[in-house]
Amino acid sequence: MLLALGWICAFFGAKTLFGCGPLWVQLEGVFLFLVSVHHLTEFFFVFVYHRQDLDSDSFLLNNTVAYTLALVLSVAELRLRVPFLRAVWTAETGPDAKHEALLTLAEEMPVNVLRGVLASSSLLLRRCLSWVGGLDSGGELWKGEDPSGTWRSSPADPLASFSGSLATASRDSFSLASASSPAQETKGAGGVCRRDIVLFTSARGTGNGVGGLLCSLLCLLGLVLAVAGLLLRLCAFAAAGRNFTHQIARTRLPSHALVTRGVYGVYRHPAYTGWFYWAVGCQLALGNVICMLLFATLSFAFFFERIVYEEKLLEAMFPGAYCAYQEAVPRLGYAHGSCGESAEAKNRKGGEERDWWRTCAGRSR
Numbered sequence: 001m002l003l004a005l006g007w008i009c010a011f012f013g014a015k016t017l018f019g020c021g022p023l024w025v026q027l028e029g030v031f032l033f034l035v036s037v038h039h040l041t042e043f044f045f046v047f048v049y050h051r052q053d054l055d056s057d058s059f060l061l062n063n064t065v066a067y068t069l070a071l072v073l074s075v076a077e078l079r080l081r082v083p084f085l086r087a088v089w090t091a092e093t094g095p096d097a098k099h100e101a102l103l104t105l106a107e108e109m110p111v112n113v114l115r116g117v118l119a120s121s122s123l124l125l126r127r128c129l130s131w132v133g134g135l136d137s138g139g140e141l142w143k144g145e146d147p148s149g150t151w152r153s154s155p156a157d158p159l160a161s162f163s164g165s166l167a168t169a170s171r172d173s174f175s176l177a178s179a180s181s182p183a184q185e186t187k188g189a190g191g192v193c194r195r196d197i198v199l200f201t202s203a204r205g206t207g208n209g210v211g212g213l214l215c216s217l218l219c220l221l222g223l224v225l226a227v228a229g230l231l232l233r234l235c236a237f238a239a240a241g242r243n244f245t246h247q248i249a250r251t252r253l254p255s256h257a258l259v260t261r262g263v264y265g266v267y268r269h270p271a272y273t274g275w276f277y278w279a280v281g282c283q284l285a286l287g288n289v290i291c292m293l294l295f296a297t298l299s300f301a302f303f304f305e306r307i308v309y310e311e312k313l314l315e316a317m318f319p320g321a322y323c324a325y326q327e328a329v330p331r332l333g334y335a336h337g338s339c340g341e342s343a344e345a346k347n348r349k350g351g352e353e354r355d356w357w358r359t360c361a362g363r364s365r
Contacts, residue, residue: 031074034226034282041234042246049242070295077288218284225281233274235263244271248310252317260325268311268329272303 046053089096237244239262242255249256263270276299283292314322 031078031282031286034230034278034285035071038230038278041230041237045237045244046246050245053245053247070291073294074283074286074288074291077291078286081288215287219287222281222283222285225277226285227281229274229277229279229281231274232263232277233271236271236274238262239264240271248306248313250313256317258314258318258321258325260329265329268326269303269307272307276300276303 086100240259243257243259267273276296279295279299280292283295311322311326318325
């Protein structure tokens with residue numbers, strides 16, 4: 001399984017980043033690359049801390065069938081959404097250039113945005129290195145026409161130069177092609193410059209307008225959520241160590257300890273929150289609207305039920321200590337009750353909430 005995950009990670013990552021193969025292969029590469037990276041980290045965590053639990057189901061939340069179904073649904077929506085929408089629009093209004101542009105945008109945007117981010121980062125890095133070290137993009141020092149023969153760096157303001165290049169690129173869709181220009185004599189310079197040219201221009205220009213900008217922002221938001229969720233879950237693993245298990249511990253062992261350091265000091269369930277961000281972010285980055293809503297709903301329902309059950313066990317395992325932890329640290333970013341509340345206080349709070357709803361309902365009528 002480890003070799004299979006590593007092969008998937010390398011193969012589809014290369015397909016996506018270098019633009020090899022059909023577009024649908026590159027799109028699936030984005031998703032499968034994120035999935036394989038996620039599970040490689042899960043595998044190594046279980047291998048290091050809980051080797052006795054290492055099996056095919058040890059890091060799939062013990063529900064391989066449902067998880068596999070979720071992956072199949074993601075790939076199915078990714079492949080079928082464009083043909084389905086094209087068939088519906090063609091049946092209603094016939095062939096339409098605007099609809100074709102929207103379909104092309106929906107199909108190409110995830111990969112183009114990913115490559116655009118990588119190209120922009122590379123371009124900014126090269127400009128900064130050129131400014132700081134007097135290096136051109138080929139990595140060689142060059143002399144200006146200064147009679148003194150002193151070394152000069154170029155450009156004077158790398159961020160301004162970068163922003164100008166990026167502004168020009170942003171007027172077209174983020175379709176990346178990389179080429180290296182032949183060595184050219186630069187008039188007024190005593191050396192020969194060799195530059196890598198990053199071209200963002202798309203032949204079809206499907207990324208123009210508000211729709212292209214919105215799709216780009218949503219794809220970027222999805223990528224940020226997916227990567228941030230993965231990092232958050234890794235931080236939770238690092239903070240909890242052996243105290244984190246994929247299967248719920250129902251009895252307290254002598255080695256168990258209540259973890260309140262690191263990300264656990266920010267909110268109570270960072271590993272679950274990170275998984276939620278990762279799952280929803282992957283679908284948002286791919287533009288899978290149906291799967292994004294489905295994953296968000298089912299994941300939240302699953303984790304909320306699991307969290308409530310786990311907290312009852314933790315209250316019994318760490319009486320007093322977990323109550324104080326609940327009082328100090330919110331759950332999933334918001335405070336939601338605590339074991340320190342008495343039954344009478346909880347009932348009173350529930351009665352106040354019911355009275356509030358009745359008042360609102362009466363006003364609406």
